Amino acid sequence: MPKVTYLHADGTEDVVDAQDGVSVMRTAVTKGVKGIVGECGGELMCATCHVYVLKPVNLASERSEDEDEMLEFAASPRRDNSRLSCQIIMDEPLDGLVVETPEAQN
């Protein structure tokens, strides 16, 4: 199973086994990883699953136009490596993904 690492602002981290085909948001929420809310359930609507992607670096460029626009309205500052984690679907090639959770989601 592909692994995701979530780094938190307080210096702690969670390393989680993700299921193939399940989003980084849903993986976090179902495993109780803090810092990701996913209020709308992955509908690309609430911007409460904002993450900064640290690895791989090219993942940030795969934002859709809607996602891009919506990140502007996230609670924490949008950076070049910002993504909505409901839009990142885990698979084997993404094994070793590292994301940082922002200070605030709402």
Place this chain on the structure above:
Amino acid sequence: MARVKFDVVIIGAGKAGSQCAVSLRDEGFAGTIAVFGDEPSIPYDRPPLSKAFLTGVEATEDLVLRAQSVYADQKIDLILDTRVIALDRLNHTLELEGGDEVEFDELVIATGARVRPLPFDGVDLDGVTGLRTIDDAVQLRARLQEADRVVVIGGGFIGLEVAAVAASVFGCTVTLVEALPQLMSRTGLPESAAYVAAHQRALGIDVLLNTPVKGLRGEGGRVAVVVLGDGRELATDVVVYGIGVIPGTDLAESAGLEVANGILVDRTLATSDPHIWAIGDCASYPSVFTAGVVRLESVQNATDQARHVARAIATGKREPYVSVPWFWSDQAEMRIQTAGLTTGFDETVVVGNREDGAFTVLAFLDGRLLGGDSVNASRDHLALRKILGTEPSLWSALLTPLAARAKEFSLREFARNVDSLKASETVL
């Protein structure tokens, strides 16, 4: 008869109750927490029940909000399939079905709501159903797979979503019956409601407005006919009704807490008893976004109120709850999203292009922006939420008069301007 004690007891294991428990831990609360739910399933997400779960795209495990292990890891006692039958405010105890007693320091009531039953005979006929729980959705899906004809009673979000699924996914012949002259009369504005009616009709759904239902008739125990107010009869295989809900106020009411449509809470979401809180579908609260008290049924309301009360309990600081209300509905390929509370408006302005099927309707009262509906315009919706979340005195004057420049007006640009206004305000 056993007796246990928890520092915080949450009644209700839906979105609000489960979120409140988890948020207490997020806020650093170290005491004991118990969540009581009357359904057997671990807390799950309800919106997909009338959308992706009903179509069959999502399975039961996709609905689960958090894995069972999360509650154990966070030392949250999740007690399911258990009904709380009495609240003793004087002694801070609850009585469970079966006689056990539970003591608490702080109580959060998140009892949600149940489907409002049809007010006439025939509800018990086979093939007649409301929609609230996983079980309801599983049964309804099986019905829709078999049915040729479906009548949906009620033109709110649930009815419209079920009608869209029945017509576009299961290929049923669908009639949607609404007693009032407008769809979504509680949350929707006239322009978006008219668009939604046209969209439903384009899906092949027969939308009947101004059409009350008189009753149902069965054959051999199965529903067969819906009798309309004017005497017309609709032959059908399945009847789905979504005519609102009844908030879970029984426990609070019998304990002498004040109830006004929902359990009445103050601006901090505390009931008339300062150690008893109410959140989500069951709570009526004074909102800064409208006059009087409101009771809202939405994911946003459940989660934001849950976090708010968790923070108040964990930190001991009682702050007013001020989150911007928002709602959404998916019907086939169309999405409608509402921000703010628009009831009581005296003017509406459509921004964007209705012909493209993407627009936002803004609602005003005395020139003050109340909120609006975005149809197929998610980015507008988010911009509107952002605007409504800031101090109106910052931007109110800049918005009026809007009607003359509605076509060129960009909500997103306006939101960005508000953002920079806010930044300069902070500097000053």
